[in-house]
Amino acid sequence: MKYVVLVWAFLWLGALPALAQTGVPRDTTRIIEPTDTTSRPAVSTDSLRRRFDQERLLNGLKAYTKRKTIAGKAAAVLFNFTPRHEDQAGLDAALLDRQYDRHNYKIVRRINIQTLTAFGYSISDTTRVPRNILEKTGNAFHMKTSRARVRQLLLFKVGRELEPQALAESERLLRQTDELVDARVFVNERTSTADSVDVEIITKDVFSLSGSLEVRGVGAASIGLRDQNFLGQGHQFRNEYEFGRNQPQSWRYIGSYRIPFRNFIYGEARYRNEYKNHSSGITVSRDFYSINTKYAGALSLNTYRYRLVLNPPPNGQEPDYSPSATIRKTCGLAAPSHCAATT
Incomplete structure (x- = not known):
């Protein structure tokens, strides 16, 4: 029954424009002389006519x-015309960036990336260049950040549709990285068209x-070296x-190496070597990087090898350590308390 009512409603609404256009026939014998003979270019077909017809149909159905019939x-049971608000989806509408909403679902034609090095340049002032010897x-x-690294953090690609909030979220992801201090992501309005940007x-x-x-004394020191954007x-x-x-063991070493992969996946390796205490581990993780992230988690495998002092020795004697024990700990998607340890 509901399908019959639906078909009848569409037929009834579709007949309204035809009835509205029916009127008194025109007098075809009357001749109207043109008063303006200036030549003008041909008017192109209205490309929004189809959208207008769809909106009129939806408004009529709404x-x-x-009606109370x-x-x-x-x-009313079949169709729901209640607009979906961001607060119903768990989003704060006041925090959303609306300046590029008119470009939603357009095809991304090109992505132009410009990376600036650390000293002497400014995003807001393109004429700023290194001027003194310290900046140079x-x-x-x-080593300047590569364009490939910037593309890893974008939520849009060439040839794909531009999803809502993809520009604002990509700019946020670029800013929160350790290797970038600032970023701007915007649409080139001069080259944008009705279907591409x-x-x-x-x-x-x-x-x-x-x-x-x-420096802790003669022949004793601690040296550290870090790089947040290697190569x-x-x-x-x-x-x-x-x-x-x-x-x-007169020396100690602690080191780690972290690599970003595609799809916001990170891998990290760790190593520690000191007297009676050796440990190593690897971790693969994916965070909730955006509001649209569906899957996230981490997998960690750690190995610890150390000795314990069971009986404290008398003063001035070397401690008697127990035999070495190797502990392997594997952590999954849950909290560290859910890790499994084996010896």
Whole structure:
């Protein structure tokens, strides 16, 4: 029954334009002389006519569902014209960036990426360049972020439709990385058309190299070296080496290396080597990077090898350590308390 009512409603609404156009026939014998002989270019066909017809049909059907008749109530059951608000979907409408909503679902034709090095450049002032020897020297020791790394953090691709909030979310992801201090993602309005857009991206790097030196005495020191954007690919490594310690093993090393992959997947390897304490591990993780993220999780495998002092020795004697014990700990998607350990 409901399908019969639906078909009848569409036929009735479709007949309204035809009835509205029926009127008194024109007098075809009357001749109207043109008063303006200026030649004008031909008027192109209205490309929005189809959208207008669809909107008129929807408005008519919406008005029909408000009737108190049996057919109107049946149509109200079949169709829901309640607009979907962002607050109903768990989003804060006040925080959404609406300036590019008119470009939603257009095809991304080109993505132009411009990366700026750490010193002397500005995103807001394109005429700014390195001027003194300090800025130029700092840039000489810095490797600029590659365009491939920037593309890894974008939520849109060439040849695909531009999803809502993809530009604003991509700009946020670029800004929150450790290797970039600022970023802009916007549409080139001069080259945009009714069905496609060109996206412009400008990023500015952070000077990624850092280090530390701690002198603890003659022949004893601790040296640290870190890079947050190794080779401009977003790789991160941390190294700390200490020597001159008063233990049987006079040195200690702690290091890690983190690599970003596609689809916001990260892999990290860790290693620690000191007296009676060795550990290593690897982790593969994917965070909830955006509001539209459906899958996230992590898998971690860690190995610990260390010795314990069972009986404290008398003063001045070497501690008696128990035999080495190797513990392997595997952590899944849950919290660390759900890790499984084996010896």
